[in-house]
Amino acid sequence: MRVALLLALVAGLYAPLGGAPFIYEDAQTRQAATQPRDWVPPTRVLALETLRPSLVSPQTAHLGNLLLHLANTTLVASLGGGWVGLVAAGVFALHPVNVQAVAYVSGRADLLVTLGLLVACVGAWRRSVWLAVLGVVIGAWSKEIGLMVAPIALWTWACIHGLSRRSWSGLVLVAVVSVIALWPALYAMATVNPQGGGSPITGLPGAWLQLGAVASILASVITLEGFTIDRDPWVLRDGWRVLGAGLLTGALVTLLHPRVSTSVRWGIGVVLFVLGPRLIVQTWTGPQEHHLYAAMGPISLGLGAAITRLCALETTWPLCATTR
Amino acid sequence: MRTLLRAGVLIWMATGLFQTGTRVQTWTSERALWQAALTVSPASPRPWLNLGREYHLTGRRDLAQWYYAQGERASLDRHPLERIAVARAVARNRELAR
Numbered sequence: 199m200r201v202a203l204l205l206a207l208v209a210g211l212y213a214p215l216g217g218a219p220f221i222y223e224d225a226q227t228r229q230a231a232t233q234p235r236d237w238v239p240p241t242r243v244l245a246l247e248t249l250r251p252s253l254v255s256p257q258t259a260h261l262g263n264l265l266l267h268l269a270n271t272t273l274v275a276s277l278g279g280g281w282v283g284l285v286a287a288g289v290f291a292l293h294p295v296n297v298q299a300v301a302y303v304s305g306r307a308d309l310l311v312t313l314g315l316l317v318a319c320v321g322a323w324r325r326s327v328w329l330a331v332l333g334v335v336i337g338a339w340s341k342e343i344g345l346m347v348a349p350i351a352l353w354t355w356a357c358i359h360g361l362s363r364r365s366w367s368g369l370v371l372v373a374v375v376s377v378i379a380l381w382p383a384l385y386a387m388a389t390v391n392p393q394g395g396g397s398p399i400t401g402l403p404g405a406w407l408q409l410g411a412v413a414s415i416l417a418s419v420i421t422l423e424g425f426t427i428d429r430d431p432w433v434l435r436d437g438w439r440v441l442g443a444g445l446l447t448g449a450l451v452t453l454l455h456p457r458v459s460t461s462v463r464w465g466i467g468v469v470l471f472v473l474g475p476r477l478i479v480q481t482w483t484g485p486q487e488h489h490l491y492a493a494m495g496p497i498s499l500g501l502g503a504a505i506t507r508l509c510a511l512e513t514t515w516p517l518c519a520t521t522r
Numbered sequence: 523m524r525t526l527l528r529a530g531v532l533i534w535m536a537t538g539l540f541q542t543g544t545r546v547q548t549w550t551s552e553r554a555l556w557q558a559a560l561t562v563s564p565a566s567p568r569p570w571l572n573l574g575r576e577y578h579l580t581g582r583r584d585l586a587q588w589y590y591a592q593g594e595r596a597s598l599d600r601h602p603l604e605r606i607a608v609a610r611a612v613a614r615n616r617e618l619a620r
Contacts, residue, residue, distance in 0.1 A: 211539075211542060211543060211546060212546055214546055214547055214550050215546060215549065215550065217550065218549060218550040218551070219551075219552070221549065221551075221552050221555060222552065222555070222572070288535075289535075289538075292538060292539055292542050293538055293542065294538060294541035294542045294544075294545045297542055297545035297546055297549065298545075298549075301545075301546060301549035302549070422534070422537050422538050422541050423541075424562055425541070425545055425558075425562070426558065426559040426562040426563060426569075427555055427556070427558075427559050428556075428559040428562075428563055428566050428568045428569050429563075430563050430565075430566035430568065432566070432600060432601075432604075433563050433565040433566050483568075505531055508524070508527055508528060508531060509528055509531070
């Protein structure tokens with residue numbers, strides 16, 4: 199009931215988009231769905247097929263995005279459970295940093311990747327292999343970064359239930375086979391040139407530039423300011439890059455600390471899986487707000503757990519209460 | 523202390539809700555979107571160019587030229603490849619609006 203009320207509030211808040219036109223690269227995205235081509239990258243199938251011009255007007259496209267956002271919100275609530283889930287779902291659904299993914303029709307792919315990610319996490323948490331596999335397929339067919347849903351599902355399973363040595367060996371084998379099978383797509387991602395949207399600055403200097411952009415977006419989650427369609431990493435000062443390096447170091451140290459709680463380890467791991475590839479595959483414009491949408495799932499759950507604990511609403515979170 | 527923190531969380535949530543409402547309104551028109559982007563990052567060429575394109579498409583060519591010039595100026599200290607990309611974008615926008 200409480201989640202239903204939240205979903206109604208979200209729908210009301212996003213209602214003005216019902217009359218919004220296609221914006222910026224939306225027209226190109228829709229055109230890409232009908233262009234004849236020899237080979238459609240499997241990592242774009244779902245996003246392109248659901249945006250075919252014959253199927254969508256601006257209104258239906260915005261409605262589709264909103265419905266995906268509502269589905270993702272429900273999954274966040276389900277992963278959190280009780281008050282933690284409700285507060286986390288509220289943060290996820292109503293946070294201004296997520297507006298771009300929902301309002302921008304071209305952000306559809308990020309909504310789908312997040313749907314896959316959350317379905318896979320719920321599946322891994324509830325020991326449902328089929329649900330986890332469904333999430334992995336949705337993620338991998340939506341966007342290149344969705345390829346990370348498979349390791350995230352395994353990470354979730356390992357964090358919550360643990361994995362035997364035999365299972366680890368099997369998973370490593372599956373990972374190696376997957377990398378070989380997906381090598382053309384992975385290679386194309388890693389070597390994208392500036393004309394194709396890649397950054398002219400690559401390697402460590404490029405990663406340094408991207409670190410600042412990631413830190414700037416993550417800071418806006420807390421400071422609630424500076425939201426823009428144009429997050430330009432080139433105009434950021436060095437302080438942002440130092441902060442980014444500090445955040446990355448802190449995340450890695452926390453991850454490796456033996457006494458860190460399951461939920462914190464899980465959350466940091468998922469955020470690193472989602473944002474880490476951006477430091478390797480460097481784009482010209484750097485990470486934008488809709489790229490943070492998938493990472494906002496675990497971030498919202500962490501904030502939800504902290505807020506409910508502070509307000510003494512709930513002191514446990516089913517995910518961290520699960521024992522191996 | 524705890525009460526203060528709780529009040530802080532409430533204020534943070536209310537601010538977030540207000541910001542979300544404002545952001546949703548911004549996304550209902552291309553001009554409002556790039557105008558908001560310009561406020562946040564005036565040193566970036568993209569908002570200037572896209573606002574210029576928007577004015578060009580609605581027939582305000584004089585204003586569009588001014589925005590294009592600002593965009594090109596913002597790209598002067600950028601990587602040479604980005605300066606080329608900006609020049610190409612301006613040419614493409616002018617072609618599009620012809």
